[in-house]
Amino acid sequence: MKFTAPVAKNEKYEVIIEDLTYEGLGFAKIDDFPIFIENALVGEKIITLITKVKKNFAFGRTDEIITESPDRVHGIAKAYTQTGITPLQHLKYPAQLRFKQHQIQVDFDKLKVPAEVNETIGMDDPFHYRNKAQIPVRMLNGKLSTGFYKKHSHEMIPLEDFKIQDERIDKAVLIVRDILRKFQVNPYDERNHTGVIRNIMVRVGKYTDQMMIVLVTRTKKLPSTEEITREINEQIPGLTSLIQNVNSEKTNVVLGKKNIVLSGSDRIHDQLMGLDFEISANSFYQVNPVQTEKLYKLAIEKAELTKDDVVIDAYSGIGTISLSVAKAVNKVYGVEIVEDAVTDAKTNAMINGIKNVEFVVNKAEDQMAKWQADGLKPDVVIVDPPRKGLAESLIESVAEMNPKRVVYVSCNPATLARDVKLFGDFGYELNQPIQPVDQFPQTVHIESISVLEKK
The missing domain is CATH 3.40.50.150 (Vaccinia Virus protein VP39)
Known part of the structure; x- marks a missing residue:
C-alpha cells in the first residue's frame, strides 16, 4: 500500500513546535509525520505553509504565529534569514546559548x-564580532553590487550591514564597492565566467587595528589599478595591506594561489593569547x-x-x-x-x-x-x-x-x-x-x- 503524507504542498496547517533542529528549524509533527519549519520557536503554536513534501518529512515556513514564544526577537530583517548569515537572529541571545548547550546534549543522548x-x-555583545569577511561582487540591476547569496541559490541579495562583522569591515566594503563603480570595473558573471572582480575580502586585527583588503579578480589585469589603489588608500587612511588575488578558475573557492601586493605589506599582525601572529591573505585565522x-x-x-x-x-x-x-x-x-x-x-x-x-x-x-x-x-x-x-x-x-x-x-x-x-x-x-x-x-x-x- 502506497503511503500518503498527511500534508500537501502549498496547504496550511496548525502545529505546535516541539524542538529546534541543529539547523535552527522548528520541529513539529502531524500524525507522527515530521515537519521542519523556518522562523519557528519551541512552544509556539503557528500556522505553517508547507513548501516541500518528501517521502518521510516535509518543510514549511511560518505563515502566522498564534501563540508566541517569550524568546522571540522582533523587528528582524528578512534578508539575514534568506541568506543564512544569522539563522538564529529571531531567538533571544540567552535562548541561543541554551539551544547550543541542548544540541550537544541531544547528540550524546x-x-x-x-x-x-x-x-x-x-559574548557581552553578540554582534559585529567577525574579523574577516569574503563578500561576493555581482551585477544587480545594471550596477556593481555587494551582498550575500540567498540560501541554496546563486541569487545575490544586496547588503550593506552584515550584523556579525566588525563594523570597520562593512564600511571598507562599501568604500571599495563605490570606487569600483566609479572606475566601471566589471563584476564577475558566474554563469558565463566573465567579468573582472569576484570578491572583496577584508581582515582586521582586533588588537592592532591593522586592515587588509583583498580584491579577488578573475583576470590578472585589473583595469585602472593605480587609480583604484590610490583612491582606496586615500579613503581608508592607515590601510596596512592592499592585495589583488587572481582566481581564474571556475570554482566557488574564494581565493586563488596568486597574490599581487598593490600597496603596503603582504600581511597584517594581530595578537592572541598575548602572542603576535602574522596573517597573510590565504592564512586561516580564527574569526x-x-x-x-x-x-x-x-x-x-x-x-x-x-x-x-x-x-x-x-x-x-x-x-x-x-x-x-x-x-x-x-x-x-x-x-x-x-x-x-x-x-x-x-x-x-x-x-x-x-x-x-x-x-x-x-x-x-x-x-x-x-x-x-x-x-x-x-x-x-x-x-x-x-x-x-x-x-x-x-x-x-x-x-x-x-x-x-x-x-x-x-x-x-x-x-x-x-x-x-x-x-x-x-x-x-x-x-x-x-x-x-x-x-x-x-x-x-x-x-x-x-x-x-x-x-
Missing part, C-alpha cells in the same frame, strides 16, 4: 554516551578573537599541563594552540595538512621567540600513526578537527600512545559524540562536563571543549 554539558559561555581566547584558555587550563609535558597538537593550523601551550610545557609537536599554514606557524614561532615547537605538514591521522610507530609518547594530545571530526585510525594511534588526557576542541557536536564513543572503546572517558563556547553568535555553529582520560 542519541548515541547513549553519558555526558554532562555546562551552560554555554557567551572571533574574543571567544577564541576564552576557548583556548579553557582548553589549556583543562589540559592540566606541567613543565615536563610533551604535547601533540593535531590540526595545528597557523600554530595558535601550539604556541599558546608551548610556554607551559617541555615540547609541542604540531601537524597540519595545509602547507601554507605550517609555513605561517613556523614564522609565528620565530616572531614570538618560541623554540620548543616542531611543525609537520601531513594528514593528522597519517602523522599520528608515524609518531606512534617512532615511539613518541605524548602526555597530552589536543585535537581541533574540522567538522567531519577524527579519523578512526587517529583515535587508535592516540590510544596506542597512551597519553594522560586528550583535550578535544570541537566545532560539530554530532562528530564529537561519535568520536567520544570511539575513544570509549579504548578506555578513554569524559572526566568532566563538556564546555560549550559560543564562537558564532546568531548562527547555529557550536564550539566546545571536552576532556578524555583513561579509565
